[in-house]
Amino acid sequence: MPELPEVETVRDGVARHVLGRTVAQAEVLSARTARRMPGGGAELAAGLRGQTLTAAVRRGKFLWITLSEPSRALLVHLGMSGQLLVRTTAELTQDPHPHLRARLVMSDGAALDFVDQRTFGYLAVEDVVPTPDGGPGGQGSDLAGMPRSARHIARDLLDPDLDLDEAAGRMRRRRTTVKRALLDQTLVSGVGNIYADEALWRAGEHPEQPTDRLSLPRGRGVLEAGAQVMTEALAQGGTSFDELYVNVNGASGYFDRSLNAYGQQGRACARCGTPIRRVSFANRSSHFCPRCQRKR
């Protein structure tokens, strides 16, 4: 389940292994993968053909690869199960992955595969348009602007230009609960269900704490906890990728070793020993310690 740390690992892999290559041919095997394109797979393939990949940029869980055509980019969302895999020429003669959805064959014979089991992910070629905040790099930088359909995504918790006090203030003005706020990608981005539970455990906040009854320091504390959790996950998950495997599928080491709340129902809280509780939440679940995460 790719959240920000996993997507950043993919972005880094793309930046190191495929930038500067030119797309000779794009093959779109699944119409669903191109569902954001009005003209479907044919339009996606046409938008990629002949384009050189120039930069890999990320905000939250959205990743885009800028193209040699000015102000155009390949937008990639991995959804729940998406992967980008770099293939050598020799590997292209092997049976493709059963969940291969699209393949970008490069002019040098290598390829970039988009593999996605559950097809929540997608690819789209879009205009890069200005955004009020200037995009991931701020106004005037090489990274300015964002793909049109991702304009609404807020700065993420690892963005150096994120103003934590301002974000905490916006959170407190919402009439919702703190976990819903963390998952709202228009408030701050990059946090999914797993890291939301981890951030709240670390901050000692109940998932159903009303945001309008959260002090500014506590609101800020939740966001800082989220940034810490994702920074640590990135450090653990981002180190194990070899040359040809721009991996991803969320199986970062973080999953196995460092979760304190998510999926830990029934186990002793690492802080106080109270069993972690799991409750259903908006068609999914929240995990928290009933003793050290209380509504106040």
Added chain:
DNA sequence: CGCTCTACCTGTGTGC
């Protein structure tokens, strides 16, 4: 406008 809820998808695990 702001918030909540549902549909989308498929492999895995569980219960009968």
Added chain:
DNA sequence: TGCACACAGGTAGAGC
């Protein structure tokens, strides 16, 4: 052994 079904989750868009 085999079948049925709940579950996992990010996002857009519908609904209230």
